[in-house]
Amino acid sequence: MTRYRGLTWDHPRGRRPLEQTAAEWRERGVDVVWDAQPLEGFEAHPIEDLAARYDLVVLDHPHLGDAVAAGALQPVGHLLGSEAFVGPSVASYTLGGELWALPLDAATQVSARTASRVPVAPRTWGEVASLAEDGGVALSLAGPHALLSLFSAAAALGHPPVDEPGAPWLDDAGLNGALDLLARVHRAALPGYAELNPIAMLERVADRADPLSYVPLIYGYVTFSRGPDPVTFGDAPRASADSPPGSTIGGTGVAVSARTVIDDDLATYLRWLVSDQTQRRVIPVRSGQPASSAAWRDPLVDAAASGFYSATLDTIEHATVRPRAAGYPAAQQRASAAVRDALDGRITTQALRERLRTETLASVERTRS
Structure with a gap:
């Protein structure tokens, strides 16, 4: 079984959904070990350096220009299905006609x-x-x-x-x-x-x-x-x-290092992370903040979050993308x-x-x- 190393950010929202589901996927034959870095590192650490050490990197979209220029990532648009995501989530990870990260978490x-x-x-x-x-x-x-x-x-x-x-x-x-x-x-x-x-x-x-x-x-x-x-x-x-x-807009997407081989098992895992079912029923109950429109508009997800999603939906739908x-x-x-x-x-x-x-x-x- 191939072991993949992933890096996320050190907050329950960024860490728990990935860490807590890793054991389930290990039983399915996909071994992903997740490390975490502080918020300040997430905001400023060069992605090209992280991609040299990790197979999967949870990132924010302003880093795409650096990462793409360095050839550190590989396109992942072929992994995205028919799911819809809130606001400009997909647009924020699209550069030069390619999608470089799968929307995992949405925030603005x-x-x-x-x-x-x-x-x-x-x-x-x-x-x-x-x-x-x-x-x-x-x-x-x-x-x-x-x-x-x-x-x-x-x-x-x-x-x-x-x-x-x-x-x-x-x-x-x-x-x-x-x-x-x-x-x-x-x-x-x-x-x-x-x-x-x-x-x-x-x-x-x-x-x-x-x-x-x-x-x-x-x-x-x-x-x-x-x-x-x-x-x-x-x-x-x-x-x-x-x-x-x-x-x-902020939030996070999961990107794949250019040196990593995306085999069928890893592709299945990544598609699962951003699927509507995972975003609605797995991510929220593990302290995560989903990116899919289905999750943000789900009454059960919203009620469990004291109306967080419905109260801020208009803002994220009108959010803008930073320079990249x-x-x-x-x-x-x-x-x-x-x-x-x-x-x-x-x-x-x-x-x-x-x-x-x-x-x-x-x-x-x-x-x-």
């Missing part, structure tokens, strides 16, 4: 709140700013999330990020408008949360002794919707009451630091525009190299 930036203190979530960015003035609000800005929040705010204004090598990620109207929306909230936001990743921020929202009670844009984690102190998730803010929410040029993940980190500088008043909007343009061009140079 949504709002999170303590329902006892914020009974009704703000619908618009104007309402978010008003709530921030009353206290209890903070933005998710650590790591890449400042830039992703800028992208989402721009998308709400009708100016989503551009996934085209050489083109500015945001046009001037999107950048100016989005920065204004975020800055208005940030000026009144609670201090002390800027260094926290989304998981740590959601832990604070769930902690009734912590003053944080609302985050307008943060990646949704179904695991926080359960338990004695659940977090209540809802749609991301809109520019106006009648416009769509603005959000930047080679070099983008590293550029994303540097650009996010520039967004934090702008929100804190250390640089001007024009300086931010120039720094974002610099990072765009850095991605293009990496793509050509």
Whole structure:
């Protein structure tokens, strides 16, 4: 029996469904051993390095440009059946006409709140700013999330990020408008949360002794919707009451190293992971967050998650895809630091525009190299 090594991310949502089903598949003749890396590694570690050591890699779509340029992955579109997936899940893993990862988990930036203190979530960015003035609000800005929040705010204004090598990620109207929306909230936001990743921020929202009670844009984690102190998730803010929410999709797909032979047994296992039946009846009960439309629209799955899926479905269906040029993940980190500088008043909007343009061009140079 061939042994395959897989790498996922170290959170119950990313780890438990894979680890807990591995034993079942070992009995069927498919031996997959899953390791896990921290969230920060998942967001930043080069996929080409991981693909040299692992057969299967659970990844986020911004890494595709680097991985494809390095020849680290192999196309997996032939493994996908007739299943439908929420939002731009499939599109986010499609590059150069090929599908490079199977949608395993779907997530996007949504709002999170303590329902006892914020009974009704703000619908618009104007309402978010008003709530921030009353206290209890903070933005998710650590790591890449400042830039992703800028992208989402721009998308709400009708100016989503551009996934085209050489083109500015945001046009001037999107950048100016989005920065204004975020800055208005940030000026009144609670201090002390800027260094926290989304998981740590959601832990604070769930902690009734912590003053944080609302985050307008943060990646949704179904695991926080359960338990004695659940977090209540809802749609991301809109520019106006009648416009769509603005959000930047995340989630994960499972990719296959270019050096790995996909035999019939491995193909069967991978198809099983993303099948509607697995996504509806296996992934959710093992702390996972499915990607299939069938699972997100399943009343039983939704009820078990305290309405997490129905409350955020509109947001993920309108979510946008990040740039995926080679070099983008590293550029994303540097650009996010520039967004934090702008929100804190250390640089001007024009300086931010120039720094974002610099990072765009850095991605293009990496793509050509």
